[in-house]
Amino acid sequence: MPSKIVARRSQIHGNGVFAKEPIRKGERIVEYKGARRTHEEVDAGDTGDVDSGHTFLFTLNDEYVIDANLRGNIARWINHSCKPNCEAILHEDEGDDRRKDRVFIEAIRDIEPGEELSYNYGITLAEKHTKELKAIWACRCGAGNCTGTMLQPKKDKKKKKKGKKKKKKD
Ligand SMILES: C[S@@+](CC[C@H](N)C(=O)[O-])C[C@H]1O[C@@H](n2cnc3c(N)ncnc32)[C@H](O)[C@@H]1O
Numbered sequence: 001m002p003s004k005i006v007a008r009r010s011q012i013h014g015n016g017v018f019a020k021e022p023i024r025k026g027e028r029i030v031e032y033k034g035a036r037r038t039h040e041e042v043d044a045g046d047t048g049d050v051d052s053g054h055t056f057l058f059t060l061n062d063e064y065v066i067d068a069n070l071r072g073n074i075a076r077w078i079n080h081s082c083k084p085n086c087e088a089i090l091h092e093d094e095g096d097d098r099r100k101d102r103v104f105i106e107a108i109r110d111i112e113p114g115e116e117l118s119y120n121y122g123i124t125l126a127e128k129h130t131k132e133l134k135a136i137w138a139c140r141c142g143a144g145n146c147t148g149t150m151l152q153p154k155k156d157k158k159k160k161k162k163g164k165k166k167k168k169k170d
Pocket residue numbers: 010012013014015016052053054055056057076077078079080081138139140141150
């Protein structure tokens with residue numbers, strides 16, 4: 001099936017992903033692809049930029065992270081928004097191999113051609129969300145309800161199985 005999305009420059013940040021065709025609420029748009037790496041591997045390495053908050057990592061589960069720097073697809077360009085039109089849904093494989101879990105980006109409302117796709121990265125850090133950290137993770141989504149940071153309040157733990165981006169060393 002031809003893709004309904006395209007990557008191009010975004011007003012939010014760098015590259016973003018945009019709808020080429022109407023996308024209906026509930027539609028599974030794209031998988032967040034990339035290499036499976038353990039948290040330990042990622043934390044020990046130099047993936048991501050700790051000072052800017054730039055990351056292509058996505059926390060898959062307690063064992064693995066999806067590293068879209070390696071074998072990533074168009075989904076790695078989707079930006080965060082405080083008023084998203086998509087969500088990241090975790091699909092848990094039935095077997096024991098947690099590397100087989102997958103993340104899909106799905107529409108939470110109808111999306112018109114030309115609209116930028118976004119989801120809430122759901123980032124919470126192990127450490128206190130200080131002013132400095134909130135600034136490193138500053139949000140430029142432009143939504144009326146923008147909190148100014150991509151970091152989520154720690155108490156806002158969602159019960160639903162949703163994926164979340166990983167900050168290096170969280
Ligand atoms: C998976 S990348 C998304 C693609 C990114 N725009 C790029 O060109 O590399 C995630 C990174 O994009 C940036 N980003 C995404 N959404 C943002 C937002 N709402 N405000 C500011 N920066 C954002 C952050 O640096 C984040 O770590």
